[in-house]
Amino acid sequence: MSTSFTLDGNDVPFTPGETVLEAARNAGHYIPHLCWHPEFSPHGSCRLCTVKVNGRPGAACTLKAEPGQLVESDTEELNGHRKTLLQMLFVEGNHFCPSCEKSGNCLLQATAYQMHMEGPHFEEFYPDRPVDASHPHILLDFNRCILCGLCVRASAEVDGKSIFAIAGNSLGAHLVVNSESGKLGDTDMALADRAASICPVGVILPKRRGFVIPIGERRYDVATVDQNGQQELP
Ligand code: SF4
Numbered sequence: 001m002s003t004s005f006t007l008d009g010n011d012v013p014f015t016p017g018e019t020v021l022e023a024a025r026n027a028g029h030y031i032p033h034l035c036w037h038p039e040f041s042p043h044g045s046c047r048l049c050t051v052k053v054n055g056r057p058g059a060a061c062t063l064k065a066e067p068g069q070l071v072e073s074d075t076e077e078l079n080g081h082r083k084t085l086l087q088m089l090f091v092e093g094n095h096f097c098p099s100c101e102k103s104g105n106c107l108l109q110a111t112a113y114q115m116h117m118e119g120p121h122f123e124e125f126y127p128d129r130p131v132d133a134s135h136p137h138i139l140l141d142f143n144r145c146i147l148c149g150l151c152v153r154a155s156a157e158v159d160g161k162s163i164f165a166i167a168g169n170s171l172g173a174h175l176v177v178n179s180e181s182g183k184l185g186d187t188d189m190a191l192a193d194r195a196a197s198i199c200p201v202g203v204i205l206p207k208r209r210g211f212v213i214p215i216g217e218r219r220y221d222v223a224t225v226d227q228n229g230q231q232e233l234p
């Protein structure tokens with residue numbers, strides 16, 4: 001039995017049990033993604049990895065690869081949807097990249113460049129969530145959260161602490177810290193925790209360490225997101 005499928009006309013081999021995204025990535029093909037990470041179970045929330053399989057849309061990070069599937073990803077239609085999703089994420093938060101210490105190292109920003117996203121086109125939400133600076137070594141700026149859930153998974157699955165959770169739903173969904181006060185300073189979070197370095201955008205940041213990498217040498221200055229996507233993330 002053949003164990004390959006076709007992605008935008010290319011033959012992609014896979015091991016049974018792999019998802020379309022995993023197999024594509026292992027074969028060196030980039031499918032845009034934000035909430036997926038090689039270390040963690042898929043979340044399926046950002047929808048950026050939406051592809052068409054035999055004409056039907058689905059999330060490549062959760063769809064199992066099957067022999068003979070005809071997968072479309074890099075099409076004008078799907079990339080147009082991805083651009084719209086990115087524009088929605090940008091207006092939902094305060095993504096003022098020029099003053100963000102994650103600029104140049106941010107997966108959201110790099111993906112927007114990759115997809116040629118221009119002005120957001122939607123009305124800005126301008127959330128006003130208080131920054132949490134209660135922890136001695138880690139700062140949280142909730143206004144940049146894209147609800148990818150990676151910190152939730154890293155804290156629970158790797159650190160064994162469950163410090164983060166996503167509360168509320170729909171437009172009210174937001175990241176919370178599991179302590180009585182809701183403050184990070186009242187948890188046992190440590191800078192060495194996996195959750196402290198997993199955030200793909202500028203929410204969970206080490207204090208006193210911003211802007212250390214010179215412009216031109218930042219993660220997505222030296223390799224675009226499609227090239228970086230083939231490597232293990234830090
Ligand atoms: S804080 Fe970062 S890692 Fe956690 S859900 Fe928000 S964007 Fe994702």
Ligand code: FES
Pocket residue numbers: 032033034035036043044045046047048049050059060061062
């Ligand atoms: S990467 Fe598949 S839904 Fe986010």
